[in-house]
Amino acid sequence: DAGVIQSPRHEVTEMGQEVTLRCKPISGHNSLFWYRQTMMRGLELLIYFNNNVPIDDSGMPEDRFSAKMPNASFSTLKIQPSEPRDSAVYFCASSPQDSGANVLTFGAGSRLTVL
Amino acid sequence: GNSVTQMEGPVTLSEEAFLTINCTYTATGYPSLFWYVQYPGEGLQLLLKATKADDKGSNKGFEATYRKETTSFHLEKGSVQVSDSAVYFCALTHQAGTALIFGKGTTLSVSS
DSSP, X not given: OOOOEEEOSXXXXXXXXXXXXXXXXXXXXXXXXEEEEETTTEEEEEEEEETTEXXXXXXXXXXXXXXXXXXXXXXXXXXXXXXXXXXXXXXXXXXXXXXXXXXXXXXXXXXXXXX | OOXXXXXXXXXXXETTOOEEEOEEEEXXXXXXXXXXXXXXXXXXXXXXXXXXXXXXXXXXXXXXXXXXXXXXXXXXXXXXXXXXXXXXXXXXXXXXXXXXXXXXXXXXXXXX
């Protein structure tokens, strides 16, 4: 299995531009999570999906952030317009919903720098 | 609400030293507890877990025991190696299909 695949691995953009981060979960995993990691705030949950349905988006910072999961094998996190304070590493993770102890498998992350 | 508190880092040790990273949690009921590890430039990987009180999770020489009475899940290793240098995250969750709540992470640096 290739694991959780995220793209791009690195993105540098200018303030005001739209950013789209992509995630392909492990096949058969029906829960998908987006986290953001910064030095100041650590690892924060942004949103998670079960069976492609958003369950909890209370961690999404503001309306500039949106996430979709159109099918079981693909999710996007979009920031429009981007701001310098959005600079962070964004992780996608997936798990089987019936995994008992809810073990998450993380992707390698997308490092976003907004200038 | 549910939360996880870890000791502040960085933790700097010499090779073969004993390691303890403290983790305490606040949660209702009986959460499942985890330690994840993040090596430089990589995503988090599960290190070990425990799902009920008094369970001991272990992997790669690391151990942690779920202590309900002290709401703790401290990570220990008897003899660290340079290759253990990484960031360690304590986390909890209440049920499958729900999100993990992470501590802020503790950076471990081991020198030879």
